[in-house]
Amino acid sequence: MTKMTLLTGPTLCFDANPLAGPWQDAVRIETDGAVLLADSRIAAVGKAAELRQAHPQAAEQRYDGDHLICPGFVDAHVHYPQTGIIASWGKRLIDWLNDYTFPEEMRLSDADYAQEVATRYLNLTRAHGTTTVASYCTIHPHSVDALFTAAASRDQRIVAGKTCMDRNAPDGLRDTPQSGYDASKALIERWHGKGRATYAITPRFSPTSTPEQLAALGALWGEHPDCLMQTHLSEQTDEVAWVRDLFPQARDYLDTYEAHGLLGERAVYGHAIYLEPREVDRIAEAGAALVHCPTSNTFIGSGLFDMAGLSARHIPVGLATDTGGGSSFSMLRTMAAAYEIGQLRGTPLHAAQLIWLATAGSANSLHLGDKVGSISKGHEADLTVLNLSSTPAIAQRHAQAKDHWESLFATIMMGDDRAIADVWIAGARQT
CATH class of the missing domain: 2.30.40.10 (Urease, subunit C, domain 1)
Known part of the structure; x- marks a missing residue:
């Protein structure tokens, strides 16, 4: 009945x-x-x-x-493995990864700890009104299983993927182009489209993946085009400079993805603060989505997202806490930070626009707008x-x-x- x-x-x-x-x-x-x-x-x-x-x-x-x-609030870009290190003091992006993120992600090599963190994370975000999240996991396949399992136990919609890295990361947090492909493929077969689960193919960002790994993940996405592809783009100026050094043949940061089949309508790029005009044009042409992470962008000193300019190009934009570079699990606090960044750019957002970003806007960026948001x-x-x-x-x-x-x-x-x-x-x- x-x-x-x-x-x-x-x-x-x-x-x-x-x-x-x-x-x-x-x-x-x-x-x-x-x-x-x-x-x-x-x-x-x-x-x-x-x-x-x-x-x-x-x-x-x-x-x-x-x-x-x-x-229900939709958080379009998070790192559930960073739950325990949220609000750690004073680092730029690369220092943050080395000093906080990578040591904590090493701890999730323990499957029991990964399950504990996944459950804790979903409990914390539910208490703040969040009903859907899109999360990066660690390189460990069981970290993906942990989050999907925890979400399934409460019939919660979830987007997640195994983070892939084969360079510029510690021993124990690197895979290979082949193992990243194989493990991601197995996880897609196990979880994608099952219940309320969506799989996102997940290279962390270009500095931690060789061209060979990016190409392997681009090939995997070509085989499973109904999956999402999530990664980071142009978060900080020193990161952009690093990418330029690592990929001297690339036209820009986005080209490091585009050249390997990682640009498309179901691509979701976090941050996207320092975009070149060509990058904006290609993102708009491809129909890819961007995710604004305002508490993270202020907390680790990244910069000010151009909400008005990018929205004027009809680029789908979501909103996210970016746990744990972001300093709060709350989408209310995230909306407040988005308002403050809009003020600093001279384009403040109305409450109606803020609540839309935290719900329908984020859902649309994840291609879930016909289901939630x-x-x-x-x-x-x-x-x-x-x-x-x-x-x-x-x-x-x-x-x-x-x-x-x-x-x-x-x-x-x-x-x-x-x-x-x-x-x-x-x-x-x-x-």
Whole structure:
């Protein structure tokens, strides 16, 4: 028998991309809204009174005007193995990798530890309202199994892949072009498309992969084009210079991927701060996606992402915490950082644009926009309910707000896990 649940209260609805036109025409809040859940999917969206009358058998969960029913947050670029080193002090990217990331990823050579970290990570992010993540794992295939297994146990949508590196990494964290290909292929066969799992072919970034490994992974993607391909691009100036030294024949950083079959519509590039005009043109032509990681970009001193300029080129853009170079598990804090970076560039984002980036925008960048990221009939029932008066500081601002948008903005700027009133994953209320 189908389990019917009716969530009633202010509901966030998307009609279009608020970065592609006036946000007022793209995003709205239905103050007397309702969402009907049928098992794991959204069966209807509408007015509370109408859906209540049409489905009297549904169990109702009411949320008052101090709440907002939203799509579950979608974090489009994370490193779950770095959970334990989040908020480590003061390093640039390359130092961060050598001093924090690589030693911690070595610890995940222990399969039990990998499973512990995967479970801890999903618990922490769920507490912050995140229902979908796209994660890099380590070079160890069991680190991929650990995350997919932990997600499957709670019926959670997940994107992940084995990180591949065959140079410029410590002993114990390097594979080879052949072993990276073979292990990734086996993981694709084991996980991709099973339940709510999507596999992403994952070269960490060009400095840690030889041309031979990049070519092998490009060939693998050619064999499995429905997989995603995730990697890093132009995060810091010294990284870009390093890539230039390592690939003297390349036209630019993107060309180190493009030349080996790693540019396409289902490519997802994290950071993308220091792009050359040719790179922007090719990304736009290919339909590839970029992911903005604002807390990471400020925490390790990377730079300011050009949200307005890249969105104007109709490039899909997602939003991400970039755990653990990013300094928070919270997509609320990530939205706040994106606003601050927009201010520094003279292009501040409205609350409607920020919440879209953290939900539908990220889902679209991962080619999951037909499944998650918006409250739409037929979508998977992943929802996050915000408490717009979760702390005394936020409550007093909420009391002065002229509308829900002012209240939502205050929660974005000041909120944390206390602002998460409820999380629903595949139609099940999480406890």
